[in-house]
Amino acid sequence: MNKTVTYISLACIAIALLLASCKKEEEETIPKGIVYVSNQIHPINEFNFQVVNDQTEKTVTLTGDTLYKFTVRITMPATENLTVKLDARPEMVEEYNKANDTKYSFLPDGFLQMEKSEVVIPKGNTESNDSIIVKLNQEAKWGDLTGGNVLIPMKIVSVNGKAENISTKMSMVVSFGELVIILDNVTYSEEAIPGEAFNDNLTLTSDYSVNRLKYLTDKNETGSSWYPGSNPASYLHIEMENEETIKGIKVNTVTGTYQLKSLRIQTWDEEYSRFIIQGIYTADAPTPTQYIKFKEPVKTKAIKLDQFNQTLGNKQPDLTEINLIK
DSSP, X not given: OBOOOOOXXXXXXXXXXXXXXXHHHHHHHOTTOOEEEOOSSSSTTEEEEEEEEXXXXXXXXXXXXXXXXXXXXXXXXXXXXXXXXXXXXXXXXXXXXXXXXXXXXXXXXXXXXXXXXXXXXXXXXXXXXXXXXXXXXXXXXXXXXXXXXXXXXXXXXXXXXXXXXXXSSSSEEEEEEEEEEEOOOEEEESSOOSSOEEOTTOEEEESSOGGXXXXXXXXXXXXXXXXXXXXXXXXXXXXXXXEEEEEEEXXXXXXXXXXXXXXXXXXXXXXXXXXXXEEEEEOSSOOSEEEEEEEEEEEEEEEEEEEEEETTSOSOOOEEEEEEEO
């Protein structure tokens, strides 16, 4: 597989509300003041990290926000010393998934370290002297993670041991984790791939040369062509009527300079509602008929091709026909 990058939006948590309006509203309703979190960085109380599991290079990298450090505040000077506790709330991931038909997951045990989960707001102050400190465990087996992206909700759970005087709008910090798995499931095949080649009832979409997409399924392997844009992100999206187990792809291309040399392949994963990149295809020999083989057949309803290259390294190869093989 190849890299799949997905960004998570926790719309049900109002972390983008203006801090001033939040403070004003809650000051008026709670005489002792309201305890809240604001990391003073936009987007407020939001972090992001990425795990890249490159199975072709045998490497796993963890990047982005791996340390969450922030003070706790109160809307007016504290009338006494306040011990504030923050904790991770994995049950909120399931609640969000049910409410929004998403498939995020929480981290397994040992991946999240609550290094300092309690701080004190001294009497007369409006902010804790110390910071809450939460870390992602760099030594955890990040390469063992499979599946979808990660959501880590963290929330103020108590003030002096009670669930009172806690902001309803600014008591939560969230971290959005993107899991990128790069598989090595694509190869060049010198021979035709056994199976049934088909391109009827395919829905083709692209960001470029849209009026030429019809040529890819017109049954004319040496006729007019479609080509992507010069941006590596330029894509061809192929959607089937039903989910199929695909063994590979037959691509007809031109001869010479504009012949296809390489591309990246992603397939739709219904279980986690995202594209998974299966690998980078590179033609081992210059030929107008190329067979892209999945080492392990893939059950999918849609395929996305991008990062196209010509024989001489330019980004716009000409493709004259495309068939999926099942």
